[in-house]
Amino acid sequence: MRDASPAKTYALHIGVIALLFVLNFVLPDYHQGLFARIMALAVLAMGYNLLFGYVGLLSLGHAMFFSAGLYGAGLTVYHLGWNVPEAFIAGVACGALLALVIGLLALRTSGVAFMIVTMMFAQVFYLLILYFAAWTGGDQRLVVQQASRTLNLGGASLDLTNPTVRYMSALALFSVVLFITLAIVRSRFGRVLVAIRENEERTKMLGYDTLANKLAAVVVSGAICAASGAAYALLFGYVGSSFASVQYSILPLLWVLLGGAATTLGPLIGTLFMYYVTDITSGFTSAYLLIVGIALILLVLFFPMGILGSIRQRWLGWLP
Amino acid sequence: MMPLLTTKGLSRHFGGLRAVDGVDFALMPGEIRAIIGPNGAGKTTFVSLLSGRIRPSAGMIVFDGADITGMPAYQRVRLGVAYTFQITSVFANLTAFDNVALPVQRTLTDGRSKGQLRGAVMAALERTGLSDRAGTLAAHLSYGHQRLLEVAMGLALKPRLLILDEPTQGLADSEIDNFIALVREIAKSATVLLIEHNMPVVMQLADRITVFNSGRILAEGTPEQIRANTEVQDAYLGATHG
Numbered sequence: 147m148r149d150a151s152p153a154k155t156y157a158l159h160i161g162v163i164a165l166l167f168v169l170n171f172v173l174p175d176y177h178q179g180l181f182a183r184i185m186a187l188a189v190l191a192m193g194y195n196l197l198f199g200y201v202g203l204l205s206l207g208h209a210m211f212f213s214a215g216l217y218g219a220g221l222t223v224y225h226l227g228w229n230v231p232e233a234f235i236a237g238v239a240c241g242a243l244l245a246l247v248i249g250l251l252a253l254r255t256s257g258v259a260f261m262i263v264t265m266m267f268a269q270v271f272y273l274l275i276l277y278f279a280a281w282t283g284g285d286q287r288l289v290v291q292q293a294s295r296t297l298n299l300g301g302a303s304l305d306l307t308n309p310t311v312r313y314m315s316a317l318a319l320f321s322v323v324l325f326i327t328l329a330i331v332r333s334r335f336g337r338v339l340v341a342i343r344e345n346e347e348r349t350k351m352l353g354y355d356t357l358a359n360k361l362a363a364v365v366v367s368g369a370i371c372a373a374s375g376a377a378y379a380l381l382f383g384y385v386g387s388s389f390a391s392v393q394y395s396i397l398p399l400l401w402v403l404l405g406g407a408a409t410t411l412g413p414l415i416g417t418l419f420m421y422y423v424t425d426i427t428s429g430f431t432s433a434y435l436l437i438v439g440i441a442l443i444l445l446v447l448f449f450p451m452g453i454l455g456s457i458r459q460r461w462l463g464w465l466p
Numbered sequence: 467m468m469p470l471l472t473t474k475g476l477s478r479h480f481g482g483l484r485a486v487d488g489v490d491f492a493l494m495p496g497e498i499r500a501i502i503g504p505n506g507a508g509k510t511t512f513v514s515l516l517s518g519r520i521r522p523s524a525g526m527i528v529f530d531g532a533d534i535t536g537m538p539a540y541q542r543v544r545l546g547v548a549y550t551f552q553i554t555s556v557f558a559n560l561t562a563f564d565n566v567a568l569p570v571q572r573t574l575t576d577g578r579s580k581g582q583l584r585g586a587v588m589a590a591l592e593r594t595g596l597s598d599r600a601g602t603l604a605a606h607l608s609y610g611h612q613r614l615l616e617v618a619m620g621l622a623l624k625p626r627l628l629i630l631d632e633p634t635q636g637l638a639d640s641e642i643d644n645f646i647a648l649v650r651e652i653a654k655s656a657t658v659l660l661i662e663h664n665m666p667v668v669m670q671l672a673d674r675i676t677v678f679n680s681g682r683i684l685a686e687g688t689p690e691q692i693r694a695n696t697e698v699q700d701a702y703l704g705a706t707h708g
Contacts, residue, residue, distance in 0.1 A: 334571045334583075341568050344557045351517065351551075353543030353572040353623065 152332075155466050159328060162411060163321045170313045178309055184414075184421050185316040186377050189323045191405070191413030193370030194398035196327060199408035200336065201363045202343030203256075206395050207248070207264030210271035211368040213390035214241040215375025217275065217282060220385030223294045225281065230297045230306065234376045241372020242365055244271075249364035253357060265395065272390040287386035295380055312381050319377050320414070323370055328410050330366070331466055339363055340408075371398075404445060406452030410466050415453050468531065470495040470627060470657050471516070476525035477681075478511055485511040487681035488525065493627070498649065498658045500668040502692075503678030504701065509661045512678065513629050516659075517549035518542045530626070544576050546626030550619075550633065554612045558605035562615055565604055566590050569622035578624055586622070594618040594648070610641045617648060628652060630660040634667055646670055669693075677701070 166185065173181060190212050197203045218240030222228040228236065252263045275282045282288070295306040297315075304311050330336045341349040342356050350356050379385050388394075397420075398413075405416025423441050427434035449456040458465040469492040478486040486508045493499055501509050514520045516527060518539030526535045534542055543549075557565050570586045573579040579586065591597040594614045599607060604615060613633070620628055630649070634642050642664070649658060649671055662668045668675060668689070675692045677685045679701045685692060692698055 334567075334575075337564060337567060337571070340560065340564075341557055344559055345555055347519075348551070348555045348557070349568070350540050351519070351543060351549050352569045352619070353540050353576070354568075355538075355540050 151464065154464060155328070158465075159324060159410070162414070163317070163324070166317050166320070170310060170317070175309065178313055180421065180425065182309070182313045182316040182381065184417050185313075185320040186374055186381060187421075188401075188414040188417040189320055189374035189377065190371050190394075191398045191401040191417050192323050192327050192410075193367045193374060195402045195407060195409075195413045196330065196339075196370065197363055197367040198399065198402055199412070200331060200339045200343060201360060203360065203363070204261050204399070205252075205264040206261045206392070206399070207252075207266075207268030207271075208367075208371050208398055209390050209392065209394035210248070210268040211241045211245055211371035212375040212378075212394055212398075213271065213275065213387075214244045214368075215372030215377075216379045216385055216389055217375075218372065219376035220288055220290055220379035221281065223290050223380070224288055224385070227294070230295065230380055234373075234380060237376025237379065238369050238373045241375065242369040244372075245365045245368020246361070248368070249361045253360050253364065265392065268390070268392065268395055272387065272392075275387045275390050282387065283385070285387055287384060287388075290379060290383040290385060292383070295383055306381055307383070315381055316377065319373065323373065324410065324414075326370070328466060331410060335359070335362070400442070402452070404442070404452055406455030406458065409452070409454040409458060412452055412454040419453065467494060469493055470530060472528045473516070474526050474528075476512070476515060476527060477523045478508075478515055478520065479523045484681045486515060486522075489681075489683055491676065491683065493657060493659060495626075495657055496653070497673045498653050498660070498671050500672035500675045501659065501661045501678060502663070502665075502668060502675060503684070507678040508681040509678050510631060511681075513549070513631060513659065513661060517547060517629055519549070543623060544572070544578075546624065547629070548620050548623040548625035548627070549629045549631070550616050551631060554609070554616055554636075556604040556607075556612050556615050556619070559603060561601050561603055562591060562596055562607065563587055563600040565615055566618050566622050569619050573622070573624050590618045590622040593621065609636060610638065613637060613641075613645075614648075617652075621652065625656050627657045627659060630658065630662075632661055632663060634662065634664050642667060 169181060170178060194208050197205060215237035219233040219237030222236045223233045248264065248267050252260055252267065255263050276284050292307045297304040297306055306312055306315060338349065338354055338359050342359060346356050375389065401416035401420055402413055403416070404419055405412030405414065423438055424434060427437040451459055454465065471493040473489055473491045476486060476489045477484065489512065503509050515522050518537060522535065526533060529545060529547060566587045567583060570590065571583055574583060588597055588600065591600055594617055596611060596614055596618060599611065604612060607615060634645055637645060646667060652658060672689055674687065675689055676683055677692060677698050684701055685695050685698050
């Protein structure tokens with residue numbers, strides 16, 4: 147990891163961001179909107195990847211961190227009339243706090259038990275959203291009005307419902323999180339996380355408090371996923387309980403597996419791929435999920451390490 | 467001189483099995499001590515208690531004057547108690563560099579060493595003759611090199627007490643000679659406690675030998691004393707090729 151030339155790595159990541167920037171001006175309206183959504187959700191996948199790919203902890207409850215951000219931002223705007231930056235911070239803080247509490251409880255387990263415990267907590271979170279329907283809207287979604295979704299920056303006011311502003315906001319968040327993950331996995335902390343994934347017992351015997359490191363990873367992962375949720379609420383104005391359902395715990399897992407676990411760019415590629423396969427096939431047939439399923443099976447059979455993971459293994463060993 | 471490590475009435479019971487049964491043990495700073503004994507004598511359980519990988523049922527452990535009986539393993543490592551595994555357990559999917567960087571960055575964080583990560587890692591690799599393989603994945607190293615990497619990791623922890631659990635298992639004869647030289651080198655700066663089945667290695671290396679049998683200490687002494695001890699011969703030496 148360390149021996150890879152950092153210049154090449156940074157050039158690649160900056161290149162990807164530049165490409166996404168240019169796409170804003172090239173893509174037709176429909177795809178511009180889709181890409182904005184994909185970038186916001188790729189952040190969820192990146193947060194998930196940090197825990198699943200690098201620490202090796204398979205959570206089935208990340209929908210709760212995403213929706214903690216979604217509701218943390220959405221409810222403060224909707225009920226308290228907070229501004230966009232404060233609401234975004236509130237969303238991220240909710241996710242981080244929730245992750246701290248869930249982490250302290252769930253990390254007492256590992257393996258299959260960890261999957262079940264995180265899934266149960268997420269289910270509790272989902273049911274709580276339905277139970278407090280008076281505030282959350284329950285199974286009806288809340289729509290954050292256009293007027294509340296304006297970002298005031300030093301006199302200039304940005305309308306987040308404008309497609310270009312929305313695209314650029316999603317890209318900004320994506321870029322920041324991409325470089326945060328890159329910095330983490332290249333750091334000493336990142337090396338310890340990978341060591342925990344590879345052999346936790348051995349890592350302890352090198353003097354590391356593995357529980358504290360795992361807890362830190364859960365909190366960072368939860369905060370990133372919450373940032374994705376908060377951005378989603380503010381950019382798309384949609385705050386719905388379906389995002390807290392088990393489906394949104396499994397989707398980031400699929401995106402990460404597809405793109406390549408423990409690769410920094412895999413989450414984006416996986417999310418992009420899944421979205422477009424679904425989008426294209428649903429244009430031809432109502433049985434599009436069947437085709438998506440077949441595509442997934444083929445990928446797992448021939449690219450078990452995901453798209454980017456396989457590329458790294460076969461050709462580009464230096465990929466982070 | 468005060469012992470570096472002592473145990474008093476140290477016991478570990480698994481159900482009805484007394485794997486380690488009321489052991490009083492003392493280790494002087496700077497010595498190389500070998501623990502021998504037949505299979506199932508409780509040797510690995512005993513060192514696991516010392517390293518903190520398992521908790522004792524009774525008794526206490528004192529390291530450098532401090533009671534460490536209830537201390538988690540990772541904190542003992544920070545005090546200077548390092549343990550290398552019986553089965554080679556380097557991080558197979560990490561490079562040799564990253565394997566050694568883990569213990570080095572630990573001592574840097576603790577303030578037990580100073581300087582640059584890269585320099586310290588390369589120094590540890592050089593000491594074990596692995597510097598030209600820094601970028602190689604540990605999985606692609608030969609078995610002998612993996613064992614050396616394991617030792618490099620143990621050294622990089624800057625241990626005051628290095629516990630080696632069957633370090634020569636699976637090594638070729640030529641590699642064993644290098645290994646003995648390496649342990650002697652380590653012993654200049656640390657106390658070494660090793661479990662070893664290979665009797666020639668034990669006789670060459672150990673200042674003193676402790677013989678375990680059925681979870682208790684059967685005998686203790688210099689290699690000559692142990693060789694002459696009839697009880698030990700009955701329990702152990704007579705039964706093997708030693």
